[in-house]
Amino acid sequence: MTTVNRPPSRRKWRSLLWRIGYKLFRERMEYWRDLGWRKYIDYGRIRTWLITPIDSVFRLLEIKGLLPDPIVALETFGRQGLWKTVEYAHRCAYLEFYEIRPSHAAFARRVLPADRTKVIAADSIAAVRDGTLHRSDFNFVLIDSFPEYFGVGYCEFFDFFPHLFKRLGNYAVIVINTFMTLNPERDVDPRLLERRRDFYNLPDTHGARKLSARNVLDAHARSIPPDFTLVDLFLVPHPGETVFVVMCVRRQ
Ligand SMILES: C[S@@+](CC[C@H](N)C(=O)[O-])C[C@H]1O[C@@H](n2cnc3c(N)ncnc32)[C@H](O)[C@@H]1O
16 A cells, blocks of 8 residues: 655644744743733723732732732742733832843833833842842732742742841732642652741651641741731632732831
8 A cells, every 4th residue: 555645734834833933932922922811811800700819919908908008019030920910010109020031021021011110130039138129118029939949949939038028118918829739740859849848847748749728827927037027817819739828017
């Protein structure tokens, strides 16, 4: 039997072109993709059909009377700003936005309000630790971290503590995207499990893959230095394996 060499179908060509394009222009393509999704999400938000995790954080803080005013915000892991930052940037009097990849930061400059935002392409953990932030009176901090061992030996959000407290005003809200569960199928760096064991004060690394709400709340309450008091601490659901830990603190 003779085999016929058929030309690849249009679908195959399209998928090949997409993959080549993605390799070459990945960040630009992500920007346009996320900008498209953003239009749908905002359509639902404006019509009160949906409330995102960031909207829930702000609504709960408003209801509880705990939202700072005016808001002086620090976004630590900003990406292109299209997932979370754009949802609250308009509420801020000042927003200092950090993203380590200059190409992502350049896209963030296009979408965030230029009159109140400083987009900085730099390492936010180093900026917090070394005190090179432009202000030291932040009253809203978002740490949209990921469960990884990364950069120069950083892990999740742990390396912001306790240095972050030196950069806060007298009252502040810290919002941390926290992974309660790590996908059991996923291979993880053993150092990530060790850091989680230490931060959450667990007996061993086994439990570091699946945390209870109690583990999370207790660990965050313990992370507050003695010159601050805890005003409120609560969880806001986030799709997937994460929750937002919302921590309201006051300097004594
Ligand atoms: C989960 S995404 C954040 C999404 C973002 N909050 C949003 O609203 O779109 C994490 C981002 O943090 C950036 N990143 C990683 N390490 C960083 C660091 N040390 N300082 C600043 N940004 C960092 C990554 O490049 C990535 O774009």
